[in-house]
Amino acid sequence: MKNTHSIATAVGCIAIFLWGILALLSKQAAQFPPFQLLAMCFSIAFIFMLLKWLIFGQSISILMKQPPIAWLIGTLGLFLYHACYFIALAKAPVLEVSLIAYLWPLLIVLLSALLPGENLYLKHIVGALISLLGCWILLGGPQSNFNSDYLSGYLFAAACAVIWSCYSVASRFVKQVPTDAVGLFCALCALLGWLCHFYLETSYIANNSSQWLAVLGLGLGPLGLAFFAWDFGIKKGNIQLLGVLSYATPLISTAMLIAFTDIQASNTIYLACTTIVMGALIASLQWSDLLQKISAVTNRVKAN
Numbered sequence: 001m002k003n004t005h006s007i008a009t010a011v012g013c014i015a016i017f018l019w020g021i022l023a024l025l026s027k028q029a030a031q032f033p034p035f036q037l038l039a040m041c042f043s044i045a046f047i048f049m050l051l052k053w054l055i056f057g058q059s060i061s062i063l064m065k066q067p068p069i070a071w072l073i074g075t076l077g078l079f080l081y082h083a084c085y086f087i088a089l090a091k092a093p094v095l096e097v098s099l100i101a102y103l104w105p106l107l108i109v110l111l112s113a114l115l116p117g118e119n120l121y122l123k124h125i126v127g128a129l130i131s132l133l134g135c136w137i138l139l140g141g142p143q144s145n146f147n148s149d150y151l152s153g154y155l156f157a158a159a160c161a162v163i164w165s166c167y168s169v170a171s172r173f174v175k176q177v178p179t180d181a182v183g184l185f186c187a188l189c190a191l192l193g194w195l196c197h198f199y200l201e202t203s204y205i206a207n208n209s210s211q212w213l214a215v216l217g218l219g220l221g222p223l224g225l226a227f228f229a230w231d232f233g234i235k236k237g238n239i240q241l242l243g244v245l246s247y248a249t250p251l252i253s254t255a256m257l258i259a260f261t262d263i264q265a266s267n268t269i270y271l272a273c274t275t276i277v278m279g280a281l282i283a284s285l286q287w288s289d290l291l292q293k294i295s296a297v298t299n300r301v302k303a304n
Contacts, residue, residue, distance in 0.1 A: 004236060005236065005237055005238065006237075007237075008232055008233050008235070008236035008237030009233060009237035009238045009241060009242060010233075010237075011229050011232050011233050011237070012229060012230055012232065012233015012234060012237050012242045013229075013233070013242070013245060014225070014226070014229040015225075015226040015227070015229040015230035015233065016242070016245055016246050016248055016249055016252075017248075017252060018221045018222045018225060018226035018229070019222050019226055019246075019249045019252075019253075020248070020249050020250075020251070020252025020253045020255075020256060021217070021221060021222060021252070021253070021256055022218070022222040022249075022253065023094065023098070023253045023256070023257065024253070024256045024257060024260060024261075025214045025217045025218045025221070025222065026086075026089065026214075026218070027094075027261075028210055028211060028213075028214030029211055029214040029215050029218065030089075031204055031206065031211065032204050032206070032211070032215070033197065033201040033202065033203075033204060034083065034086035034087050034089075034090055034201075035083065035086075035193050035194075035196040035197040035200060035201055036193075036197045036201055036203060036204060037086055037215065037218075038079075038082050038083055038086055038189070038193040038197075038223075039190050039192075039193030039194040039196075039197050040193075040215050040219065041082075041215060041218045041219040041223040041224070042078075042079075042082075042186045042187075042189040042190035042193055042219070042223060043190040043194075043219070044215070044216060044218075044219025044220060044223075044224060045183070045186040045190075045219050045220070045223055045224035045227065046183055046184075046186040046187040046190055048183075048219070048220060048224055048225075049180065049182075049183030049186065049228075050183070052180075052183075053180070053183070058180065060184075063178065063180055063181050063183075063184060064184060066174075066177050066181050066184075067174065067177070069173070069174060070174040070177045070181065071184075071185070071188070073167060073170050073171060073173075073174060074171075074174075074177075074181065074182060074184075074185035075185045075188045075189060075192075076167075077163060077164070077166070077167025077168075077170070077171075078167070078182075078185055078186065078189050078227065079188075079189040079192050079193070080159075080163050081160055081163045081164045081167065082189075082223065083193075083196070084156045084157070084159045084160045084163065085097075085101065085156075085157075085160050087153075087156045088100075088101065088153045088154075088156035088157040088160065089153075090153075091150060091152050091153030091156065092150035092152075092153025092154055092156075092157065093150065093153075096150065096153075096154065096157070097153060097154070097156075097157040098135075098157075098250055098253075099135065099136060100154055100157035100158050100160075100161065101157045101158075101160040101161055102132075102135050102161070102246075102247070102249070102250055103132075103158070103161035103165075104160065104161040104162075104164040104165040104168075104246070105128065105131070105132075105165075105243045105244060105245075105246035105247050106128045106129070106132050106243070107161060107162065107165035107166075107243075108165045108168050108169060108239065108240070108242070108243030108246070109124050109125070109127075109128040109240050109243040109244060109283075110125075110128075111165055111166070111169045112169055112172075112239045112240050112243065114169070115169065115172050115239070118239070118240070120240070123282055123283055124240050124243075124244065124283050126279075126282055126283070127244050127279045127280060127281075127282040127283025128243065128244050128247075128279065128283060129279070130275060130278055130279030130282060131244055131247035131275070131276050131278075131279030131280055131283075132247065132279070133275055133279070134247065134251075134272045134273070134274075134275030134276035134277075134278075134279060135247055135250050135272070135276065137268060137271055137272040137275060168230070168234050168239070168243075169234075169239070171231060171234050171235055172234065172235060172239065175235040175236070179228050179231045179232045179235075180228075182227050182228050182231050183228075185227075186224075186227065240283070241283060244279060244280050244283040245280050247276050247279060247280065248276060248280065250276075251272070251273055251276050254269060254272075
């Protein structure tokens with residue numbers, strides 16, 4: 001059981017890495033309207049899972065027999081978060097949007113204490129707050145300029161934080177639902193996305209392959225495989241630790257932007273990296289075991 005718990009936590013970390021490339025790919029696909037981009041990405045994720053079901057002979061009809069609450073949590077959580085995220089990016093600068101949206105790891109750590117069998121320890125709160133400080137430094141710190149002209153974008157970003165944290169914590173109440181069912185939730189999200197797109201937006205057709213590759217990458221990675229990894233991780237792994245480790249996402253995102261764009265590394269980035277890692281370590285360490293080992297080493301030294 002403990003081994004499964006650790007494996008599930010490790011699988012959840014895959015989602016954290018994939019979300020780290022979300023900003024880079026979204027930048028490449030930025031000319032697509034929000035709902036069109038959302039619909040295309042969820043369609044790709046569903047097609048990917050459909051091929052998997054067909055290849056392995058899995059029954060889609062059996063997967064569809066999930067409780068209504070699971071359909072509600074899965075579909076609304078995935079759809080509303082990404083709809084708000086893409087709309088926020090269209091209405092406000094990416095740094096400020098990211099700073100607000102990445103309140104969700106802190107909210108997960110705090111809200112998870114309400115789950116049956118879970119406990120909130122001081123190390124979780126301290127670690128989450130330190131990592132949040134690192135995100136604030138990474139995303140602009142005191143130089144981050146909040147402008148009232150972008151208020152609607154900020155509000156959509158705040159909605160992202162609330163929606164994703166509630167979705168992640170609520171998924172524990174339907175932990176019996178198989179992770180493959182997320183593929184069906186993606187299908188519904190794609191349908192909702194196409195309906196919103198055709199009703200609210202004008203379609204955009206990209207004229208270069210890099211934009212289409214970015215959409216494919218989003219559908220297979222941050223808006224595809226990441227959902228399944230996260231679902232498995234939060235249902236069977238250490239949800240509080242995953243909440244704190246999620247602060248690595250803006251860290252990975254910044255590293256990707258430095259590697260593949262003209263953004264330059266700086267002392268601020270190094271400081272932010274150190275702070276984020278420190279927060280994650282504080283939250284993840286088993287302090288009682290660590291103190292026992294320190295005490296044992298101290299006693300051994302005294303004995304010699």
